[in-house]
Amino acid sequence: xxxxxxxxxxxxxxxxxxxxxxxxxxxxxxxxxxxxxxxxxxxxxxxxxxxxxxxxxxxxxxxxxxxxxxxxxxxxxxxxxxxxxxxxxxxxxxxxxxxxxxxxxxxxxxxxxx
Amino acid sequence: xxxxxxxxxxxxxxxxxxxxxxxxxxxxxxxxxxxxxxxxxxxxxxxxxxxxxxxxxxxxxxxxxxxxxxxxxxxxxxxxxxxxxxxxxxxxxxxxxxxxxxxxxxxxxxxxxxxxxxxxxxxxxxxxxxxxxxxxxxxxxxxxxxxxxxxxxxxxxxxxxxxxxxxxxxxxxxxxxxxxxxxxxxxxxxxxxxxxxxxxxxxxxxxxxxxxxxxxxxxxxxxxxxxxxxxxxxxxxxxxxxxxxxxxxxxxxxxxxxxxxxxxxxxxxxxxxxxxxxxxxxxxxxxxxxxxxxxxxxxxxxxxxxxxxxxxxxxxxxxxxxxxxxxxxxxxxxxxxxxxxxxxxxxxxxxxxxxxxxxxxxxxxxxxxxxxxxxxxxxxxxxxxxxxxxxxxxxxxxxxxxxxxxxxxxxxxxxxxxxxxxxxxxxxxxxxxxxxxxxxxxxxxxxxxxxxxxxxxxxxxxxxxxxxxxxxxxxxxxxxxxxxxxxxxxxxxxxxxxxxxxxxxxxxxxxxxxxxxxxx
Numbered sequence: 001x002x003x004x005x006x007x008x009x010x011x012x013x014x015x016x017x018x019x020x021x022x023x024x025x026x027x028x029x030x031x032x033x034x035x036x037x038x039x040x041x042x043x044x045x046x047x048x049x050x051x052x053x054x055x056x057x058x059x060x061x062x063x064x065x066x067x068x069x070x071x072x073x074x075x076x077x078x079x080x081x082x083x084x085x086x087x088x089x090x091x092x093x094x095x096x097x098x099x100x101x102x103x104x105x106x107x108x109x110x111x112x113x114x
Numbered sequence: 115x116x117x118x119x120x121x122x123x124x125x126x127x128x129x130x131x132x133x134x135x136x137x138x139x140x141x142x143x144x145x146x147x148x149x150x151x152x153x154x155x156x157x158x159x160x161x162x163x164x165x166x167x168x169x170x171x172x173x174x175x176x177x178x179x180x181x182x183x184x185x186x187x188x189x190x191x192x193x194x195x196x197x198x199x200x201x202x203x204x205x206x207x208x209x210x211x212x213x214x215x216x217x218x219x220x221x222x223x224x225x226x227x228x229x230x231x232x233x234x235x236x237x238x239x240x241x242x243x244x245x246x247x248x249x250x251x252x253x254x255x256x257x258x259x260x261x262x263x264x265x266x267x268x269x270x271x272x273x274x275x276x277x278x279x280x281x282x283x284x285x286x287x288x289x290x291x292x293x294x295x296x297x298x299x300x301x302x303x304x305x306x307x308x309x310x311x312x313x314x315x316x317x318x319x320x321x322x323x324x325x326x327x328x329x330x331x332x333x334x335x336x337x338x339x340x341x342x343x344x345x346x347x348x349x350x351x352x353x354x355x356x357x358x359x360x361x362x363x364x365x366x367x368x369x370x371x372x373x374x375x376x377x378x379x380x381x382x383x384x385x386x387x388x389x390x391x392x393x394x395x396x397x398x399x400x401x402x403x404x405x406x407x408x409x410x411x412x413x414x415x416x417x418x419x420x421x422x423x424x425x426x427x428x429x430x431x432x433x434x435x436x437x438x439x440x441x442x443x444x445x446x447x448x449x450x451x452x453x454x455x456x457x458x459x460x461x462x463x464x465x466x467x468x469x470x471x472x473x474x475x476x477x478x479x480x481x482x483x484x485x486x487x488x489x490x491x492x493x494x495x496x497x498x499x500x501x502x503x504x505x506x507x508x509x510x511x512x513x514x515x516x517x518x519x520x521x522x523x524x525x526x527x528x529x530x531x532x533x534x535x536x537x538x539x540x541x542x543x544x545x546x547x548x549x550x551x552x553x554x555x556x557x558x559x560x561x562x563x564x565x566x567x568x569x570x571x572x573x574x575x576x577x578x579x580x581x582x583x584x585x586x587x588x589x590x591x592x593x594x595x596x597x598x599x600x601x602x603x604x605x606x607x608x609x610x611x612x613x614x615x616x617x618x619x620x621x622x623x624x625x626x627x628x629x630x631x632x633x634x
Contacts, residue, residue, distance in 0.1 A: 021312075030312055034315045051330070054334075056334075058329065061276065062276050062279075072283070073287065077311055080290065080311050081308070083233070086236055093312075098305055099302055099309070099380040100380065
């Protein structure tokens with residue numbers, strides 16, 4: 001199989017992940033977008049590993065580390081999302097915007113609304 | 115294939131335990147403090163954790179000083195122990211000791227630390243009121259903090275892509291949590307944690323994709339292997355360019371350079387101020403260390419490819435940092451934009467390199483140390499100015515502080531002058547070192563832009579000083595809390611370092627010059 005196939009698939013996966021992060025407003029779906037991006041990287045690493053015939057298999061090892069760390073990351077992320085949900089009863093990221101550059105009058109409005 | 119592998123004798127890897135001892139101490143004690151957290155009765159936890167954290171960081175610092183002069187690749191080439199690493203280890207450890215003092219401060223908020231009584235108790239509920247009434251404290255912050263410090267020590271020492279990625283995550287993950295643990299204004303704190311986590315995970319995915327590209331280009335993950343491949347391989351330059359750009363995204367995010375700076379003001383404002391101080395100083399130091407090592411050691415030969423990109427980023431960062439800081443009305447947000455501007459100044463030193471990498475490296479090392487002390491000191495002062503709802507961070511509350519509490523206001527003014535780069539402070543010497551290194555490297559347009567940006571930046575620092583000293587205090591202004599010995603020491607160290615490095619920079623400059631050797 002030419003190297004190009006897995007690379008194109010992985011680039012597409014990565015692009016879908018980026019789209020998910022940028023376009024989705026639900027925190028869980030954004031996390032899923034990040035996961036897609038990480039898995040695109042794994043595919044890339046394995047493809048390069050096979051292409052180089054790397055006797056040390058750096059690519060495969062790196063992929064294993066990525067999987068482990070992605071799991072840790074997603075566990076932590078879900079904890080933060082859960083905290084946010086329990087506090088606010090919703091996880092729409094557009095609604096979480098009390099910290100932002102804004103004029104003083106806007107800030108007072110926001111405080112009144114709160 | 116299998117038979118060949120079996121025929122070879124298995125050689126176990128050698129790890130130079132004595133040389134990586136600072137890392138092992140910090141990570142080991144971090145694990146011990148997790149266990150202590152689980153098994154000790156509640157009333158012993160706070161003193162035990164403070165002693166463990168301070169003790170381990172001090173021990174690691176002593177070992178680091180003892181390693182001076184080492185120059186080798188440890189752990190089968192995964193970790194580079196050289197002057198550069200040791201200088202950054204020393205700086206990070208000193209800054210973290212000061213940050214632990216801020217974390218442990220109890221006097222300014224009625225006898226409890228600045229962290230959520232119980233992170234699981236929701237804001238505004240009965241459970242939270244009960245936790246506060248029982249004066250509970252979240253002492254898990256200390257082990258989390260130690261893990262973050264361990265990651266920061268590993269980050270600039272990493273000498274292959276795998277180690278660098280692991281270090282990046284080990285330093286980031288605890289910080290995401292720590293950002294969300296404030297005792298006051300918990301909604302803002304949780305929002306900061308959420309934003310930092312999502313953007314941080316997004317950026318590290320880019321970093322990882324870039325790593326995969328670089329691996330695909332070179333066929334190896336070690337920095338020296340990548341450096342060798344740059345001269346030898348032709349026809350796959352696309353992989354190298356894409357990899358360099360994507361890896362840069364991840365690292366520039368961590369140092370808070372524009373256009374990847376969006377998280378900085380929000381997170382710095384929402385996070386507990388002690389954590390903000392720690393992040394602003396130590397994350398920046400560690401990430402710059404990693405940026406320098408990756409780009410000078412592994413990608414140094416491809417300098418003509420990445421220099422234009424970093425030029426653009428440096429100019430953008432300077433512009434965004436200095437101009438947007440003018441419009442801020444919150445002191446923590448203003449300091450966040452100031453830290454973005456400082457990242458821009460550091461990038462000038464980083465990119466203005468022609469032949470003498472060591473000159474640039476020593477200038478950046480000095481700047482990082484000078485900036486770190488002043489930043490921690492400034493955020494420490496922010497924790498002291500309080501009203502009934504916690505820290506009074508809105509600039510309108512700082513009006514006339516100089517009349518009410520001249521000492522605190524003068525200390526803050528000193529740090530602000532250091533940020534502005536006024537002569538006789540550490541900030542001036544840092545800027546001087548960075549600008550002159552970049553000038554010699556031929557990046558004079560960047561130096562001119564940097565000087566203009568520092569003039570603009572001086573304006574908003576001076577504005578705060580004018581507010582504090584030359585305006586009448588409001589009738590019901592904030593009070594200045596009387597800190598315990600912890601915060602007092604932190605502020606005193608910041609003041610001393612800022613003044614001493616401004617008046618007598620020679621010793622540290624020479625140390626930085628001797629340290630500016632990268633193995634690899």
